[in-house]
Each structure stands twice: as C-alpha cells, then as structure tokens.
Amino acid sequence: MSELARSLADAGFAGALREECPLAPFTTWKIGGPAELLAEPVSPEDLVVALGWAAGRRIPWRVLGNGSNLLIRDQGVRGLVLRIRKTLDEVTWNGPEVTAGAGALFPALANQAARRGLAGIEFGAGIPGTIGGAVVMNAGWHEFEIGNHITAVDFVGADGTRRRIPHDDCDFAYRDSRFHREKGIVLAARLKLTPGDAGEIQARLDGFASSRKENQPTELPSCGSVFIQPPGDYAGRLIDAAGLKGTREGAIEVSDKHANFFVNTGGGTAAQVLALVERVEREVEERFGVALTREFELW
Ligand SMILES: Cc1cc2nc3c(=O)[nH]c(=O)nc-3n(C[C@H](O)[C@H](O)[C@H](O)COP(=O)(O)OP(=O)(O)OC[C@H]3O[C@@H](n4cnc5c(N)ncnc54)[C@H](O)[C@@H]3O)c2cc1C
Numbered sequence: 001m002s003e004l005a006r007s008l009a010d011a012g013f014a015g016a017l018r019e020e021c022p023l024a025p026f027t028t029w030k031i032g033g034p035a036e037l038l039a040e041p042v043s044p045e046d047l048v049v050a051l052g053w054a055a056g057r058r059i060p061w062r063v064l065g066n067g068s069n070l071l072i073r074d075q076g077v078r079g080l081v082l083r084i085r086k087t088l089d090e091v092t093w094n095g096p097e098v099t100a101g102a103g104a105l106f107p108a109l110a111n112q113a114a115r116r117g118l119a120g121i122e123f124g125a126g127i128p129g130t131i132g133g134a135v136v137m138n139a140g141w142h143e144f145e146i147g148n149h150i151t152a153v154d155f156v157g158a159d160g161t162r163r164r165i166p167h168d169d170c171d172f173a174y175r176d177s178r179f180h181r182e183k184g185i186v187l188a189a190r191l192k193l194t195p196g197d198a199g200e201i202q203a204r205l206d207g208f209a210s211s212r213k214e215n216q217p218t219e220l221p222s223c224g225s226v227f228i229q230p231p232g233d234y235a236g237r238l239i240d241a242a243g244l245k246g247t248r249e250g251a252i253e254v255s256d257k258h259a260n261f262f263v264n265t266g267g268g269t270a271a272q273v274l275a276l277v278e279r280v281e282r283e284v285e286e287r288f289g290v291a292l293t294r295e296f297e298l299w
Contacts, residue, residue, distance in 0.1 A: 152166050
C-alpha cells in the first residue's frame with residue numbers, strides 16, 4: 001500500500017482503497033486514465049474522514065457517481081477520487097416520500113416508485129446515473145426534472161459539516177444546481193412523489209425507455225447528450241443540419257441515430273473525443289452562429 005493510501009486508512013477511512021485505479025470502466029464512455037487514489041466510502045462518516053484528511057494534506061479530491069456525464073482525460077487524475085455508487089445507496093420509503101442515498105441508481109429508484117404507484121420520476125428510467133449525479137446535474141428529460149420533486153438535499157460541505165438544504169436553496173435550473181458550484185458531497189435526496197395508478201405509471205415509464213431505445217444509440221458507450229440544448233433549438237438538429245452525422249475522430253463517432261451522441265466504437269480516447277467536440281463546435285458556429293455548450297464535465 002502506498003503512503004497516500006496508508007495514511008487515509010490510518011485516518012480512519014473504512015472503505016476500499018485502490019491506487020492508480022483505471023477509471024474508464026467506471027464511466028459510460030469507457031474512457032479515462034487512472035485515479036491516483038480511488039476510495040469507496042461505506043458511510044457518511046467515511047466521507048467526513050476523507051474530506052478532513054484531504055484538507056489537512058492539501059490533496060485535491062473529486063466525487064465520481066456512475067460516470068455517465070464525465071470525460072476523464074487519458075492521463076487520469078491526481079489526488080483522491082471518492083466513488084459513490086452502490087454504496088451510500090439506502091432507499092427509505094415513507095408513503096409518497098422517499099429518501100434516496102447518493103449512490104442509489106436513478107433508474108432503480110424510478111422503477112421502485114412505479115411499482116409503488118408513485119408518479120413523477122418515470123423519466124429517470126433511462127438516465128444511467130446515481131441520485132447524487134442526478135441532483136448535481138438536475139437530470140431531466142424535456143420538461144421533466146428531478147429537482148421538481150426534491151424537497152431537500154442532505155449535503156456534506158468541503159469542511160466536513162453536514163447540512164440539510166431545502167429545495168428553494170438548491171438553485172435547480174436546466175441541467176444545473178448549486179451543487180455544481182459548491183464544493184461538497186451530496187449524501188441523499190429527499191423526494192415527494194404523487195400517488196397514482198401503478199399501471200399507468202409503469203406504462204409511462206416503459207414509454208420513456210422504449211423511446212430512448214428507438215432514438216438513441218444506447219448499444220454503444222457514450223455520455224448521453226454531449227451538448228445542452230441551445231435556446232429554442234436542439235443541438236442534435238444543428239449538428240445533423242451541419243452534415244456532421246457519422247463524422248469520426250479515431251474511434252469516436254457522431255452517432256447516425258442521434259447527432260448529439262458521440263459514441264465510442266471501441267478503444268476511443270479522451271483526446272479523440274475532445275478533437276471531435278471542438279470540430280463540431282467550430283462547424284456549428286460557422287454554419288449557424290450558435291455557440292454550443294458542453295453538458296459533460298471534463299476531468
Ligand atoms: C445513454 C445516456 C443517456 C443519458 N440521458 C440523460 C437524460 O435524458 N437527461 C439527463 O439529464 N442526463 C442524461 N444523461 C447524463 C447523465 O446520466 C446524468 O447527467 C446523470 O445525472 C449523471 O449522474 P452520474 O452519477 O453518472 O454522475 P457522474 O457523471 O459520475 O458525475 C457528474 C457530476 O456530478 C458530480 N457528482 C456525482 N455524484 C455526486 C455526489 N454524490 N455529490 C457531489 N457531486 C457528485 C461529479 O463530481 C460530476 O461533477 C445520459 C447519459 C447517458 C450515458
């Protein structure tokens with residue numbers, strides 16, 4: 001064990017630690033170099049220990065959910081990566097209210113809600129992220145957004161203090177929330193759903209899932225939409241209209257099925273993704289005067 005990993009364990013971190021751990025398998029794009037130290041917390045206390053340790057040693061840290069909105073550079077990331085997935089994933093139901101741990105998967109929560117006859121988050125069935133990632137991104141589909149159903153978020157700040165942040169202070173906006181800007185970790189989301197007919201809710205959920213299969217290249221690794229929708233238009237429409245469907249940089253390709261998805265056809269790199277993203281940005285700007293905004297985060 002390296003000195004770095006040993007000192008975090010000695011500080012009282014109880015979860016698994018992996019050094020120089022490849023991150024590509026932990027992303028939906030299947031791209032990215034290693035984390036200097038990957039830590040998988042088993043409790044909120046583990047997170048507080050890790051944050052205190054990182055602050056004391058001035059070690060940079062990041063949070064990884066399901067890696068479905070991330071591009072990790074080929075050289076990887078230095079410092080600590082806290083992976084919160086299938087850990088801190090407890091889900092507690094209380095009538096139409098639910099507290100979902102940050103590591104729970106959004107599609108699993110959407111399915112549980114449907115089975116209980118609770119409406120509101122059916123759209124989450126096809127969003128392959130964690131609840132933590134969904135809160136940070138205010139994940140959504142057309143007019144539906146997770147933020148609309150959240151009553152409060154349990155959060156631990158970078159200084160290790162735990163707080164409950166009510167909905168009105170979360171600053172939910174299109175693919176955005178205060179958690180994008182405030183350094184800290186989402187521990188859990190509290191949601192209030194609407195009782196309804198379980199059959200109808202399940203049918204809506206199935207409809208969301210099949211419309212994705214029809215319109216998105218779900219069979220190949222990607223990060224979902226590369227760009228957020230520009231005001232009054234669709235990024236996919238602009239990329240298609242610029243004649244860029246099928247354009248490639250190495251193994252990364254603008255999907256023929258949905259031009260806002262850049263798929264990894266096998267062995268693609270972050271450098272190739274960035275080259276393709278820059279080319280598409282340039283050509284769309286030249287053709288239509290629209291500056292596209294990236295949805296994914298670059299590490
Ligand atoms: C096929 C496909 C379809 C998609 N469709 C949609 C869609 O319809 N709508 C949509 O909104 N998105 C969509 N996405 C994008 C993505 O799934 C969402 O943005 C998702 O919410 C990201 O969650 P994650 O756990 O994967 O986060 P990650 O990608 O792991 O992280 C994203 C950001 O959140 C931060 N983060 C993650 N967990 C925490 C935490 N617990 N505390 C603090 N910060 C945290 C990370 O540090 C990072 O900044 C799609 C992606 C794919 C691959």
